[in-house]
Amino acid sequence: MAGGRPNKSDRSDLSDTSDTSDTSDTSDLGRPPGFPFGQKSKSTRLVQIMAKPPAPVRLGIVGFGNMGRFHAEYLRAGKTVGAELVAVCDVNPDALRHPLAQGLAAYGDSRKLIRSGTVDAVIVATPHYDHTTIGIEALTAGLHVLVEKPISVHTADCQRLIAAHKNKKQVFAAMFNQRSSPVYAKVRELVRNGELGGLVRVNWIVSDWFRTQAYYDSGTWRATWAGEGGGVLMNQCPHNLDLLQWICGMPRRVRAFCKLGARHRIEVEDQVTAYLEYDNGATGVFITSTGEAPGTNRLEIAGERGKLLVENGKIRFYRNETQADEFLRTSPQGFGAPPVWNIEIPVPAEQPQHQVLMQGFVDAIRLGTPLLAPASEGIHSVELANAMLYSSALETTVELPLDAAAYEKELKRWITNSKLKKTPAKKITGNFGASFQK
Numbered sequence: 001m002a003g004g005r006p007n008k009s010d011r012s013d014l015s016d017t018s019d020t021s022d023t024s025d026t027s028d029l030g031r032p033p034g035f036p037f038g039q040k041s042k043s044t045r046l047v048q049i050m051a052k053p054p055a056p057v058r059l060g061i062v063g064f065g066n067m068g069r070f071h072a073e074y075l076r077a078g079k080t081v082g083a084e085l086v087a088v089c090d091v092n093p094d095a096l097r098h099p100l101a102q103g104l105a106a107y108g109d110s111r112k113l114i115r116s117g118t119v120d121a122v123i124v125a126t127p128h129y130d131h132t133t134i135g136i137e138a139l140t141a142g143l144h145v146l147v148e149k150p151i152s153v154h155t156a157d158c159q160r161l162i163a164a165h166k167n168k169k170q171v172f173a174a175m176f177n178q179r180s181s182p183v184y185a186k187v188r189e190l191v192r193n194g195e196l197g198g199l200v201r202v203n204w205i206v207s208d209w210f211r212t213q214a215y216y217d218s219g220t221w222r223a224t225w226a227g228e229g230g231g232v233l234m235n236q237c238p239h240n241l242d243l244l245q246w247i248c249g250m251p252r253r254v255r256a257f258c259k260l261g262a263r264h265r266i267e268v269e270d271q272v273t274a275y276l277e278y279d280n281g282a283t284g285v286f287i288t289s290t291g292e293a294p295g296t297n298r299l300e301i302a303g304e305r306g307k308l309l310v311e312n313g314k315i316r317f318y319r320n321e322t323q324a325d326e327f328l329r330t331s332p333q334g335f336g337a338p339p340v341w342n343i344e345i346p347v348p349a350e351q352p353q354h355q356v357l358m359q360g361f362v363d364a365i366r367l368g369t370p371l372l373a374p375a376s377e378g379i380h381s382v383e384l385a386n387a388m389l390y391s392s393a394l395e396t397t398v399e400l401p402l403d404a405a406a407y408e409k410e411l412k413r414w415i416t417n418s419k420l421k422k423t424p425a426k427k428i429t430g431n432f433g434a435s436f437q438k
Helices: 042-050 066-076 110-114 129-140 155-163 182-192 238-248 324-330 353-367 375-394 404-416
Strands: 057-062 083-089 105-107 121-124 144-147 172-174 199-206 253-260 269-277 283-289 297-303 306-311 314-320 340-345
Touching: 057 066, 057 110, 057 353, 066 083, 066 353, 083 110, 105 110, 110 129, 121 129, 129 144, 129 155, 144 353, 144 375, 155 375, 155 404, 172 353, 172 375, 182 238, 182 297, 182 306, 182 314, 199 238, 238 283, 238 375, 253 375, 269 375, 375 404
Parallel strands: 057 083, 057 121, 083 105, 121 144, 144 172, 199 283
Antiparallel strands: 199 297, 253 269, 269 283, 297 306, 306 314, 314 340
């Protein structure tokens, strides 16, 4: 993919549009590597059938709020092959009295669960800052770890967490469930395989993350610098920022405008417009909000060979018959443009995204299959979010890679200077799971 700078976890040269990191054949259905539950050769499957099946993975969930219970529901229903949920942990005793926790080992301290010997792997679904400390503790104890997004609040903590993954036999994954979407997998395939040619422009408006004031009032940690380390960029948009860099690579420069509490009584950003510049001169715009209704989710990626439009779960490919850069140099027409083919790209139906990622995590432990979302790649979405907040605060363009220490220092200053007084958490109604598909 021409345009984005190579991510640290991807050694391939993105100026070469071939994607050497993905050796599976995904051209037929636009599936990501190993979608949905890993693809193996006939000989590998035969050996696995003849051999004794690996033991089930004993899972523990740390953090039994909305997200922890969401994972517990499908795990307890037996929807993840080769996994057994055996333990849960939460600092709130009431959370451990939930029906989904009944019959499981229950802990009020994550360190006790990690050292108990009852689990092989943990799912970290706590408030954001704890992802780093609990993740490090679990990795140091020799457990496999699946951490919710974001993997940490700021880039410096990401570096600390990733550095703790010293034993590469331990599986360390991130819950970037939207990578399992056949739509985004196909878009990545088209871009990385060079179907668009060199990157010219990317625009993503994702303003359908609508949240009410009641949502923000449902937790004392929500939408605070000390509790979440940010707003829409750190809570909702890690998915979109991860997909953006997964598809297009990382930009070189960011200039952002983040409005703090523009639509809600919160101290962090709920409205963002960011301008991106890539190494090859391509540009991008990223717009998001939790206060706009009806919202929009529209991704456009333009290259020399055409444009991809992703909206409402569909992909349209406007393919130039002649590359734009060639046509503008050679055509004698003053007002002409390359003829365009208008194609709708077929994609298979969505599968339950979190279950796909969980199955991949378990399969990586039991069968050695590659991860779709290694945790080491989680640093990139955090770096983008940090850069946008930092750029807005300093009112200047920020170069990437971000100065992690400088941003950490600034974030601590925001926490120290916080004047927001949150009232006790209030219960909310609504379908938590319905907010995932974006």
